[in-house]
Amino acid sequence: MQTLTLGPSGTYSHRAAQSVSDDIAFTESVTDIVQAVANDEFDRGVIPIENSIEGSVTESLDSLAEYDIAVVKEIITPIRHALMARTGDFETVASHAQALAQCRGYLEEHYPDVELEAVASTARGVERAREDDSVAAIAHPDNAGDLETLATDIQDQTSNATRFLAIAGADERSPAGGKTSIVIYPNSDYPGLLLELLQPFAERDINLSRLESRPSGERLGDYVFHVDFQAGLYEDRTQAALEEIESLAENGWVRRLGSYDTEHVVSD
Numbered sequence: 017m018q019t020l021t022l023g024p025s026g027t028y029s030h031r032a033a034q035s036v037s038d039d040i041a042f043t044e045s046v047t048d049i050v051q052a053v054a055n056d057e058f059d060r061g062v063i064p065i066e067n068s069i070e071g072s073v074t075e076s077l078d079s080l081a082e083y084d085i086a087v088v089k090e091i092i093t094p095i096r097h098a099l100m101a102r103t104g105d106f107e108t109v110a111s112h113a114q115a116l117a118q119c120r121g122y123l124e125e126h127y128p129d130v131e132l133e134a135v136a137s138t139a140r141g142v143e144r145a146r147e148d149d150s151v152a153a154i155a156h157p158d159n160a161g162d163l164e165t166l167a168t169d170i171q172d173q174t175s176n177a178t179r180f181l182a183i184a185g186a187d188e189r190s191p192a193g194g195k196t197s198i199v200i201y202p203n204s205d206y207p208g209l210l211l212e213l214l215q216p217f218a219e220r221d222i223n224l225s226r227l228e229s230r231p232s233g234e235r236l237g238d239y240v241f242h243v244d245f246q247a248g249l250y251e252d253r254t255q256a257a258l259e260e261i262e263s264l265a266e267n268g269w270v271r272r273l274g275s276y277d278t279e280h281v282v283s284d
């Protein structure tokens with residue numbers, strides 16, 4: 017079973033993917049991963065979805081709202097960043113935008129004058145540092161190889177953690193799993209709309225674990241809501257809640273991403 021994730025080899029997504037698969041392929045965009053799984057080109061995908069310091073990976077949320085896939089597992093891993101380069105005398109730090117943001121305080125304090133270069137992934141940043149003396153990278157310390165490790169544990173909070181989602185084709189949506197993700201596009205706007213959309217969960221004692229809004233892309237001020245809750249997708253109470261939500265969102269749509277269990281990868 018081949019799993020597509022964010023590459024090249026050595027990214028945090030790669031490490032998360034290794035906890036669910038030993039046959040891994042790489043691409044350099046989250047949208048490509050979701051699209052390839054939706055088109056049955058790969059059996060599985062692993063994408064980063066949310067970080068404890070920086071919040072949502074918006075490209076992931078937007079592609080989950082767009083393509084028909086099933087979320088089959090969530091993987092939570094600690095994230096500890098290292099700074100690596102050919103020499104300590106660099107002008108640019110290259111990494112994934114989320115990694116740069118997770119180390120913002122460290123960089124401002126120790127390297128206030130460096131330029132930040134956002135690249136497709138942390139491991140791509142390491143490749144930049146390997147080919148150019150004036151570039152340092154922020155990545156998992158195992159990527160250093162022949163580069164010098166200039167500092168470790170440089171994330172602004174020691175408890176830095178990221179949630180990744182393992183995704184599969186829509187036909188693999190499973191009744192197992194105690195947590196469910198859905199996306200709601202109400203395509204309407206009136207006082208109390210959000211309250212009404214969430215009421216069906218409260219009435220059935222279903223605990224929400226996450227609520228995010230993203231621009232719908234249709235017009236300014238129009239949103240898609242990503243909701244995670246602690247109940248299985250095929251439980252009667254969930255089905256009843258979703259029916260009510262669907263009738264409230266009759267001008268828009270409700271996408272069921274699937275229910276799944278959580279795997280905590282404790283070693284970093």
Ligand SMILES: O=C(O)C(=O)Cc1ccccc1
Nearest residue numbers: 027028029112114115137138
């Ligand atoms: O670029 C990577 O290594 C990724 O997998 C994305 C990412 C970046 C920073 C923290 C967690 C995941």
